Amino acid sequence: MPLLAVNDLRTYFHTRNGIYRAVDGIDFSVERGETLGIVGESGCGKSVTCYSLMGLIPQPPGRIESGTALFDGVDLLHCTPKQARAIRGKRIAMIFQDPMTSLNPYLRISEQLIEPLLIHEKISRKAALARGLEMMTAVGINDAEKRIHFYPHEFSGGMRQRVMIAMALITKPELLIADEPTTALDVTVQAQILELIKKMQRELGMAVIFITHDLGVISGLCDRVQVMYAGKVVETGDTRTIFYQPKHPYTRALQRSIPSLQPKGSELYTIAGMPPDLSKPLPGCSFAPRCEFATDRCRTETPALSAQNADHPHACLRAQTGEI
Amino acid sequence: MPDPILQLTDVKTHFPIHEGFLVKRQTGTVKAVDGVNLTLARGEVLGLVGESGCGKSTLARTILQLVPTTGGTIVLEGKNLTAGSSAEILDARRNLQMVFQDPYASLNPRMTVYAMLAEPLLVHKVCPSAEVPARVAELMTLVGLAPRFMQKYPHEFSGGQRQRIAIARALALQPRVIIADEPVSALDVSIQAQILNLLASLVKKMGLSLIFIAHDLSVVKHISDRIAVMYLGKIVELGSAVEVIERPRHPYTRALISAIPTPNPDVERARQRIVLAGDPPSPVNPPSGCTFHPRCAYAQEKCKTSVPPLVKIDDGREVACVRIGEI
Ligand SMILES: Nc1ncnc2c1ncn2[C@@H]1O[C@H](COP(=O)(O)OP(=O)(O)OP(=O)(O)O)[C@@H](O)[C@H]1O
Ligand SMILES: Nc1ncnc2c1ncn2[C@@H]1O[C@H](COP(=O)(O)OP(=O)(O)OP(=O)(O)O)[C@@H](O)[C@H]1O
Ligand SMILES: [Mg+2]
Ligand SMILES: [Mg+2]
Numbered sequence: 007m008p009l010l011a012v013n014d015l016r017t018y019f020h021t022r023n024g025i026y027r028a029v030d031g032i033d034f035s036v037e038r039g040e041t042l043g044i045v046g047e048s049g050c051g052k053s054v055t056c057y058s059l060m061g062l063i064p065q066p067p068g069r070i071e072s073g074t075a076l077f078d079g080v081d082l083l084h085c086t087p088k089q090a091r092a093i094r095g096k097r098i099a100m101i102f103q104d105p106m107t108s109l110n111p112y113l114r115i116s117e118q119l120i121e122p123l124l125i126h127e128k129i130s131r132k133a134a135l136a137r138g139l140e141m142m143t144a145v146g147i148n149d150a151e152k153r154i155h156f157y158p159h160e161f162s163g164g165m166r167q168r169v170m171i172a173m174a175l176i177t178k179p180e181l182l183i184a185d186e187p188t189t190a191l192d193v194t195v196q197a198q199i200l201e202l203i204k205k206m207q208r209e210l211g212m213a214v215i216f217i218t219h220d221l222g223v224i225s226g227l228c229d230r231v232q233v234m235y236a237g238k239v240v241e242t243g244d245t246r247t248i249f250y251q252p253k254h255p256y257t258r259a260l261q262r263s264i265p266s267l268q269p270k271g272s273e274l275y276t277i278a279g280m281p282p283d284l285s286k287p288l289p290g291c292s293f294a295p296r297c298e299f300a301t302d303r304c305r306t307e308t309p310a311l312s313a314q315n316a317d318h319p320h321a322c323l324r325a326q327t328g329e330i
Numbered sequence: 331m332p333d334p335i336l337q338l339t340d341v342k343t344h345f346p347i348h349e350g351f352l353v354k355r356q357t358g359t360v361k362a363v364d365g366v367n368l369t370l371a372r373g374e375v376l377g378l379v380g381e382s383g384c385g386k387s388t389l390a391r392t393i394l395q396l397v398p399t400t401g402g403t404i405v406l407e408g409k410n411l412t413a414g415s416s417a418e419i420l421d422a423r424r425n426l427q428m429v430f431q432d433p434y435a436s437l438n439p440r441m442t443v444y445a446m447l448a449e450p451l452l453v454h455k456v457c458p459s460a461e462v463p464a465r466v467a468e469l470m471t472l473v474g475l476a477p478r479f480m481q482k483y484p485h486e487f488s489g490g491q492r493q494r495i496a497i498a499r500a501l502a503l504q505p506r507v508i509i510a511d512e513p514v515s516a517l518d519v520s521i522q523a524q525i526l527n528l529l530a531s532l533v534k535k536m537g538l539s540l541i542f543i544a545h546d547l548s549v550v551k552h553i554s555d556r557i558a559v560m561y562l563g564k565i566v567e568l569g570s571a572v573e574v575i576e577r578p579r580h581p582y583t584r585a586l587i588s589a590i591p592t593p594n595p596d597v598e599r600a601r602q603r604i605v606l607a608g609d610p611p612s613p614v615n616p617p618s619g620c621t622f623h624p625r626c627a628y629a630q631e632k633c634k635t636s637v638p639p640l641v642k643i644d645d646g647r648e649v650a651c652v653r654i655g656e657i
Contacts, residue, residue, distance in 0.1 A: 019486075021486065023481075023482070045518070046518065047518045047520060047521065048488050048491060048516075048517055048518045048521050049487070049488035049491055053488065103516070148611065148612055149612040149614060149615070152614070153612075160345075161383075162382055162383040162387065162388075163382070163387065163512075164382025164383055165382060165383050167382075168382075186516070189512075189515040189516060189545075190382070190512065190515060190545070191382050191545060192379070192380065192381045192382045192545045192586070193545060193547065193586060193589040193590050193591070194381060194585060194586055194589045194606055195381065195382045196545070196589070196591075197589045197591075197603060197605075219516075219517065219518045219519055219522065220546070220591065220593075221519065221593035222590070222591030222592050222593045222598065223591050224593075225591065225592065225593055225594055225595040225597075225598040225599075226591050226595070226598040226599060245595050246595050246596070249593070249594065249595050250595075259520065260518075260519055260520065261593070263519040263520045263522075263523045264519055264548075264593050265519075265522075265523065265526070265546075265548045265549050265552045266548035266551075266552075266592075266593065267593070268552070270551060270552055270571070270572060271530075271552070273527050273530075274523035274524075274526055274527055274552070275523060276520050276521075276523045276524045276527065277520045280474065280476055283476075283478075
């Protein structure tokens, strides 16, 4: 049984301007100790997926319309508040995309860092602070004894992000959800953080959901990759398969956009057109208006993730028939 | 350099550290920027890279005079921005705009996109008020946002979309110099490519100069003419973008370049990195001499005592390492 199994998750936002289908029926699972990478265009629902699991969707306007998310047998979307509290923040921890809004500017880092420990574990303040210091050092903040008492604004962007990472790892979670945790970090510190995550995985068997736009990071870290577009999963498979045999035209376009593979100074390849308006679902494949391979069939028939190859499902009608 | 648009001379920004509960005493200083000399040519794109916490954002904020300089001068088109706040200097500062690292903190959550983009246009009377809606729509299209989103609030956008709003806002006043602090970190590769193309075309079309701060070195290499590498408040290497990335000279730059992840699983997993020994040093108690020496594989006795100046070596490159001739 996987550690986490998400089934038909739909999260919509009901706004004055219409209903935004931010997450529109996705299925995925994560095994213990496994690292799942999630990539996809900005606004395709990666963060909303994770927020749904963490019970962080602002309701209203958001609403979880359907689905289940079984974590070790407990449905995160329908469990009691008490069950949820025992899991979220302890057994599942999340690192947020925007460190500044998730840190309280009026509280010293030390207070925020040890809070999850004080809530979830029977531990003295002194012992919690010691664990906090240890974690600060582990994420590469030196002078930790002094800096643990700083306020968030006294840290650089990357240091705040490392504090967030320390906060998430301090309870030794079974599942870490990391929403672009290293985009604010330089590559040497990023490498150090990725090593730390790998080490925690080896030692604790921690599973990781890792959202990033950096395909370089995905290639070094993830076992499997899930590609999302407009609220849906369009392709998923093990990392080598996604990199070396991508099927869905969106995945292929994503790879063509990588700057390091294009000549310097040239105009970089971009995917033509704009992402679809999630409040006005079109018939057919949502990538079709931007897809160079789209036919009339793609514009009328909605593709489902193919079941023909369970290890590498994708939602492209033309790839499924072998035409492209 | 002939006729630079922006010239920094020995710029320093230090922050006091206070301690104590009731009576605050200054117990130290963070030397976030510590003696930076840099020129920016007209139409040039200068990439600024370096370890997290080395002072890139502080340098950017100092250039914009959002934090006071502790020392040195910042001259924009002949005007010394550090010399007070006369009307002339305030006007000159308008020619400098910034795109921040953190779009969440820099966008007002209570303003619609329209209000945010119209505000600078109205305040600075950039165009007649009847033309403001059209100009806002134009700015939105410029950064790849559909004008139909005009009446939405920041929280209704995804991270990447918000970053585009911030870029549109910086462009509203048609500045001469833009300092972009990690403008594309939050964007997916395709949108990132659009923004990079956009910035590159703005530089060409409007003769804009750009200081581009980012951690993704392949992006920095792509867009920049020159790259400056910063370490602990100082510039340690400066040279043409291709040269710095392909033939890094300073030991820190070498380590940095070796850590760039490759988007290719087989290559990435087999790759050797130069792992830096020790932690990033603290700018509160920086190491003596060359501040990189405790982590440097080439460090010798002399590196612990003398502060290496940034000196020109062969190909026009400038490097701050006393052993550069030997390593
Ligand atoms: N509070 C909200 N109200 C209305 N719409 C929302 C709200 N929060 C998110 N959305 C919409 O949900 C969609 C998915 O957003 P999400 O933040 O999950 O994107 P993402 O994939 O994480 O993008 P990024 O890579 O930019 O972080 C977006 O189109 C966004 O406009
Ligand atoms: N207001 C402040 N008070 C005290 N120290 C500060 C303040 N602002 C920044 N610092 C310190 O100055 C140093 C440089 O910070 P800065 O934000 O410039 O780094 P950066 O290079 O932009 O890093 P990143 O890549 O993580 O954004 C850090 O050590 C930070 O803790
Ligand atoms: Mg997101
Ligand atoms: Mg910064």
